[in-house]
Each structure stands twice: as C-alpha cells, then as structure tokens.
Amino acid sequence: MKLFLKLPVAAFLVLSAIASHSSTITNTTATLVASVNPGGVVTTAWFEWGVGSRFDQTTTSASLGAGISPVAVNATITGLTQGAVYRSRVVSSNGVTGVRRGVENAIASPAIALDGANPLTNNWGVAYTEPGATVMGFPVALAGGRIHALALKADGRVSGWGGNTAGQINTPANATNLVGIACGQHHNIAMRANGSVVAWGENAFNQTNVPAIATNVVAVTAGESHCLALRSNGTVVAWGDNSSAQTNVPATLSNVIAVAAGQRHSLALRSDGTVVAWGYNGFGQTNVPSAATNILALAGGSGHTLALRSDRTVLVWGLNSYFQTNIPSTVTNVIAIAAGFYHNLALRADGTVVAWGAGTNNTGATPHFGQSVVPANATNVVAIAAGYYHSLAMRADGTVIVWGAGTTDTGSFPNYGQSIVPGGLNALTLPLLTSGAVNVFLPGVQALNYTVTNAFGGVVNGISRSVVVTSPPPPPLIHSATSLPGGAFHFNFSNATPINFTVLAATNVALPTSNWTVLGSATVITPGVYQFTDAQATNFPQRFYRVRSP
Structure with missing residues (x-):
C-alpha cells in the first residue's frame, strides 16, 4: 500500500522586483514594500532595519494568511536622519520553514544645506543672486x-x-x-x-x-x-x-x-x-x-x-x-x-x-x-x-x-595610498531643483523651495529659503544741475538706497514712459550719490529728465 501525504508548500519570498523589496524615502520617512508568498502556510512578515548594518529595529508583524499567491507587505518608518544610510530586509515566518529573510535594501536620503543666509535680504530693484545649496550624504x-x-x-x-x-x-x-x-x-x-x-x-x-x-x-x-x-x-x-x-x-x-x-x-x-x-x-x-x-x-x-x-x-x-x-x-x-x-x-x-x-x-x-x-x-x-x-x-x-x-x-x-581617505566622500553631485522665483520689484517675503532626488529613491523637499525684498527707495533727490561749456547738461542726484539707475529724456514731459529715450546709466560717485552728463542737451529746445531703477 502506498500512502500519499499532501504537505503544505514551504513559504518563500517572491523576489518580483529589482530587490526583495523596494523603498521610497521622502525627507525623514521611508515606505518599505515587499512581496511574500505564504505557500499555503499561515505566515507572518515584517521588516528589519537600522542604521548601516545594525538591523536593530523591526516593524509591526503583519499576518499574510495561508494562500499560495504573493501578498504585499508594507510598512512606514519615520524619524530618519537626512543624509544617513539605513538598510532594511523583509522577513517571513511560519511553522513549517521557520524564519526566512530577503535581500538587503539600502535606504539613503540626501540632505540639503542652504548656502548663504536664510532669511536673505534683497534690496528692491537689485537683481537676485541665488547663493545655492550643498547636497550631502x-x-x-x-x-x-x-x-x-x-x-x-x-x-x-x-x-x-x-x-x-x-x-x-x-x-x-x-x-x-x-x-x-x-x-x-x-x-x-x-x-x-x-x-x-x-x-x-x-x-x-x-x-x-x-x-x-x-x-x-x-x-x-x-x-x-x-x-x-x-x-x-x-x-x-x-x-x-x-x-x-x-x-x-x-x-x-x-x-x-x-x-x-x-x-x-x-x-x-x-x-x-x-x-x-x-x-x-x-x-x-x-x-x-x-x-x-x-x-x-x-x-x-x-x-x-x-x-x-x-x-x-x-x-x-x-x-x-x-x-x-x-x-x-x-x-x-x-x-x-x-x-x-x-x-x-x-x-x-x-x-x-x-x-x-x-x-x-x-x-x-x-x-x-x-x-x-x-x-x-x-x-x-x-x-x-x-x-x-x-x-x-x-x-x-x-x-x-x-x-x-x-x-x-x-x-x-x-x-x-589605499589607507589615505580622500576628501569629499559626503559631497554629492545631484541636480538641485528650485521652485519659485524672486520678484525684486515686489516688496515682502518670497519663498524658494529646493528638491533633490538620488538613485536610492530618496527625495528631499520642503527645504525653503525666505527672501525678503525691501521696500522701494524714495524718489531720487536732484541736488545740483549745471550747464557745461559746449552745450552739455550735467546733474547730480542722491538716493537713500544705493542701487543702479538709468536716465531717460523726453521733450514732452506728458509722454508715456515707453516713449522716453534711454540715455544710459548714471555714474556712481559715492554710495548713494550719482552723476549724469547729457552731451546733447542743447540740441533740443527743452528737455526733461527722469531716472528709474534699473
């Protein structure tokens, strides 16, 4: 007589993706995703993870049932340090095969350090220069x-x-x-x-x-x-x-x-x-x-x-x-x-x-x-x-x-020199995406946001810089005007905030600004004090001047 016993199929990890599981990291939170096939045996699964090689932390165990098809295992881990490296692996357990582990997966999210001041003050009308940021990991x-x-x-x-x-x-x-x-x-x-x-x-x-x-x-x-x-x-x-x-x-x-x-x-x-x-x-x-x-x-x-x-x-x-x-x-x-x-x-x-x-x-x-x-x-x-x-x-x-x-x-x-560690191992070459723009003619606080992504699925966003655009300066004050020999006209003016000025001229003061002629930039004599000379002033019966920034 032959006796046939139908034994349960041993649980096994289904490596259906590039790794036994994948991870996505946004700032200080990672989502772990894996697939485990119970193989007909009541099975539970969880993740082991930690800094570097430590694997000293675990997620909550999930019951996968006793089916014979892959079951998704998900977990979210929080409190990660940006720039640090973690590793995780999925683990399954049942009464037939015991504990089995999957392939290790690296979790690495970069960190962004803003260069320059934050908040940063930018004078009204002055072109904004982005100080940039350093990406590290x-x-x-x-x-x-x-x-x-x-x-x-x-x-x-x-x-x-x-x-x-x-x-x-x-x-x-x-x-x-x-x-x-x-x-x-x-x-x-x-x-x-x-x-x-x-x-x-x-x-x-x-x-x-x-x-x-x-x-x-x-x-x-x-x-x-x-x-x-x-x-x-x-x-x-x-x-x-x-x-x-x-x-x-x-x-x-x-x-x-x-x-x-x-x-x-x-x-x-x-x-x-x-x-x-x-x-x-x-x-x-x-x-x-x-x-x-x-x-x-x-x-x-x-x-x-x-x-x-x-x-x-x-x-x-x-x-x-x-x-x-x-x-x-x-x-x-x-x-x-x-x-x-x-x-x-x-x-x-x-x-x-x-x-x-x-x-x-x-x-x-x-x-x-x-x-x-x-x-x-x-x-x-x-x-x-x-x-x-x-x-x-x-x-x-x-x-x-x-x-x-x-x-x-x-x-x-x-x-x-194999034991001479080079510098720059923590400095990363990753594209830094900046969203937002600074309108230098709009007084107030404006925000720039920075995002960076790496090959390990790490995304850092929500890093922002506040740019404070100052109020516009008061109208320039003309304090001397002189006709020079040869018909040129020369005048000085001052402004409380040292910025660049352009001089325009017209024969009719009522003309719209778009119809005025741009003569050129005023020369900075000392910070806040400007000078301009119009060599063609006497070619017109009358001429009006205005300055603008820039």
Whole structure:
C-alpha cells in the first residue's frame, strides 16, 4: 500500500522586483514594500532595519494568511536622519520553514544645506543672486581590493583611491545610479538601480566582461579575478577566472539572498539561512560546517570563509595560517562581518570593531601591515569592509576610517595610498531643483523651495529659503544741475538706497514712459550719490529728465 501525504508548500519570498523589496524615502520617512508568498502556510512578515548594518529595529508583524499567491507587505518608518544610510530586509515566518529573510535594501536620503543666509535680504530693484545649496550624504558602502579602495556615494557614484595599476580607480563614465559595489584584486563590479551591472579594471580573465544574462541584479561581489551577481529571482550568475570551478554555479542553487567570494571560491546564502559554497577547496573553505545554520551574512578570504549567525555569533572555517579561524572571545553580539586576504573584521552592536588574523602588528613584511590593529577612533561604527591588507570602517557621522597597508603612497607594494581617505566622500553631485522665483520689484517675503532626488529613491523637499525684498527707495533727490561749456547738461542726484539707475529724456514731459529715450546709466560717485552728463542737451529746445531703477 502506498500512502500519499499532501504537505503544505514551504513559504518563500517572491523576489518580483529589482530587490526583495523596494523603498521610497521622502525627507525623514521611508515606505518599505515587499512581496511574500505564504505557500499555503499561515505566515507572518515584517521588516528589519537600522542604521548601516545594525538591523536593530523591526516593524509591526503583519499576518499574510495561508494562500499560495504573493501578498504585499508594507510598512512606514519615520524619524530618519537626512543624509544617513539605513538598510532594511523583509522577513517571513511560519511553522513549517521557520524564519526566512530577503535581500538587503539600502535606504539613503540626501540632505540639503542652504548656502548663504536664510532669511536673505534683497534690496528692491537689485537683481537676485541665488547663493545655492550643498547636497550631502554619507557613503552607502565601502569595498577594498588588493591595493585600492572604493566608496559608493549617496548620489550613485563611486570614489576610488589607492593603486591604479589596472585602471581600477578610473571609474567609467557610465558608472552612474549605482546602488552596490564590490572589489576584486584589481577590478571592480557595481550594480545600477535598474538592475544592470558595470565592471572595470583588470580583465585578464574576462572578469569585467559582464554577461548579457546579468540583468535584474540585486547584489554583486567579487573574488580575486571572478564576479558573482545575484538576480532578483534568487539565481546567481558568475563569470571570470574559473581555474578552480569558482564560476560553476551549482545547478540546483536557488532562493539566494546574498553572495560572497573568497580568492578562488564562491559563497551563496539562501533565504532559509543555509550556505552553499563552491570553487577551490584546498583548505576546506567550501566544506560548510553543520553549525552554519540561521546565517545572516557571509564573507570570503584567501582560503577561509566567515559566517554571521542570527544569534550574532560568528563561524570561521578553512585556512588558519595566521589564526584567522581562531575567533577571539571578544567577538560577541556581532552585526556585520568582513574578510580580508588573511584577516577578519567583526562589527559589534555597540559600534566597536574586532579584528583578528594577519596584521595584528605592523612588521612591514607581507602579510602583517597592521590591518588587524583597530584604531582608537573606530568608534560608533555602522559599516565595515576589508581589502587584502587594509581595513575600512564608517562611523555613524559618515566619517570613513581606513588602516593597514597604504598609509603612505610610495607607488610600490604595499603602499599605494589605499589607507589615505580622500576628501569629499559626503559631497554629492545631484541636480538641485528650485521652485519659485524672486520678484525684486515686489516688496515682502518670497519663498524658494529646493528638491533633490538620488538613485536610492530618496527625495528631499520642503527645504525653503525666505527672501525678503525691501521696500522701494524714495524718489531720487536732484541736488545740483549745471550747464557745461559746449552745450552739455550735467546733474547730480542722491538716493537713500544705493542701487543702479538709468536716465531717460523726453521733450514732452506728458509722454508715456515707453516713449522716453534711454540715455544710459548714471555714474556712481559715492554710495548713494550719482552723476549724469547729457552731451546733447542743447540740441533740443527743452528737455526733461527722469531716472528709474534699473
């Protein structure tokens, strides 16, 4: 006898958009939208979010029922700081599959700082000069290569520094509207807001030749000379160096929410918190341990793999040549991880960073360049990244800190200036839209409004400047008039408010102003005192003069 049981379909996240969910941000409020399919099981869903990598806040859980079609999940979060960077992810839970998470989504809204005074006083009749405004925002992401580093700015552009041996810091002109970045050894990969991918730098293994199938991408990563792209349908595309089968994506790999790469191995995190690894396994770096469950994040080094669990503990396996798999006792309450070539970083919930492996001192010899010596100013950190022999962190105030190799730029290994942070990472190049106009002949308060939008769906509006146009000056007072030799006529006049005046003339004072002849501008003798000479005055039997501004 055969017994057939009809089991409920496991709940799964439906990645129907460019990311597992989308967000729109207006000023200090963000609206999060996602889609979750209950799969025939009673399911609830919510969002986890926070500053940088913290994910320490949650929205109210919503009941999705037990249907088999995607259900919209919406939430509004408030109290955001303009210019700061947040991240969110959708989470579902049911009695069959437990907790599952979606792809992380960046929330980055720019900030506008008005230049000049506000309110600003403008004299009546004087042309208004707009002081402008500065658009700012904290870096959205950091990444490190062998001898270079990248920062993704909140305007969707990349700033690179350090070694440029393969053009890796020469960002191409089409690298705009970017929402994610990663560094390989000497190459970079980035994804745009529309899900397309751009890559540049070293191309010895065709790692910058993006395949046509890499569309609807929601996350990217890079190994030494290969690339991985996660698509919105939960599948992975890989290309570049395949000497260790690191681009041979397992045929059954699906429901992926994050990807990572080591030197020659590749990693995928599935929505159920399990890990899939492939590629070079000479040090056991693709032998995923049984304890690797409920994983939130992955990172890969030269020959080791790092994983962060939902209980905020860390697992490391693989090569231990520099004790990189010996987890320090201080690695607790971890919210983010990063792996360099032979070292690791862990960001704790209190904003401190723990580093271990190579570089616990700086001998000046490979691989010990101080990359595991966390500087004292690395406090209140919200994001981390690691290069081969240097480490990167961003503080909650948007300050980027880098340490390890490259604190100087000698033009030779290892010092290419990759640890010298450039200025201007918070300055954004975004079009500033101004609505309203200033009528300089209309006394009173007038308003100008400013709006700016970035690639992350962030909109800042409602920023306004009050322009106070003063009352018009009293009529000019003529205090001397003289006939000069040769028939010219000369007169002086004064005005309480120093502005520019134009002189007009007519032979009939009753003519409308439009019929008067414009003679030219009056000359400023001293502030508020003007002079004009009419060289043709005696050519007319009589002539009347008037002045106007402008």
